[in-house]
Amino acid sequence: EVQLLESGGGLVQPGGSLRLSCAASGFTFSSYAMTWVRQAPGKGLEWVSGFSGTGGSTYYADSVKGRFTISRDNSKNTLYLQMNSLRAEDTAVYYCAKGQGGYYYSPTDNWGQGTLVTVSS
C-alpha cells in the first residue's frame, strides 16, 4: 500500500524558513515523479513544485521560484521542500503526491494527508 507522510510544518515568522519532508513507502520511490501541492485555508489547490523520477528534472511555480527548493533522497525514500523567505501568502496545507510513473507529465495518483504551514508574526 502506498503511503506518503508529510512532516515539518508549523508556525514561522515572515522571512523565515522551514523544510518539509514527505516519507514514502509501499512503492519504488526512486522510479516515480513526485509533486508538492498546497491549499490555503478555505481555498483551492495550487501546484507548487515537482521532481521527475527519471532524469532528475525539477519544476517550480513562479510564486515560489527562487525561494523554494525541491529535492529527494532516494536512499531514504523521502521528498523534501526547503522553503525560504516565507510570506503570509505561503500559509497553506502542503501535500506531497506521487506520479503514476517516472515521467513528470503524468497523473498524480496518491496524496499524503498534508502538513500545515502558517506564516505569521
Place this chain on the structure above:
Amino acid sequence: DIVMTQSPDSLAASLGERATINCKSSQSVLSNNKNYLTWYQQKPGQPPKLLIYWASTRESGVPDRFSGSGSGTDFTLTISSLLAEDVAVYYCQHYYSTPWTFGQGTKVEIK
C-alpha cells in the same frame, strides 16, 4: 499558463440524480491522442482523491457512476446517480505543461 475554468461553482442535486461538472482549459491539453486532464474529489479535511485521468480513464476502485469525457479544451465529469457520499468539492487539473493548474473547484451538495 493554462487557465482551467469550471462550471458551475456549486450544484445541488437530489439523491439518484445525474450531476455534471464542466471544465474548460484556455488552450488545448491534447497531445499524441492523449488529454492531459485529471479529475479529483476532495472531502472536508481530506486530501484530494484521484477519480479520472487522461480525461476519461477511471482510477482503480472508483465507482463506475463517475465518468469523464471531452477532448482538447472542453471536459466533463458526470456522476450518473448521486449518492450522499459524493458530497465533496471536485477539481479538474491539467498536467500538459508546467505550471500545472487546477480549476477553482465545484462544490456538490444534496438537494
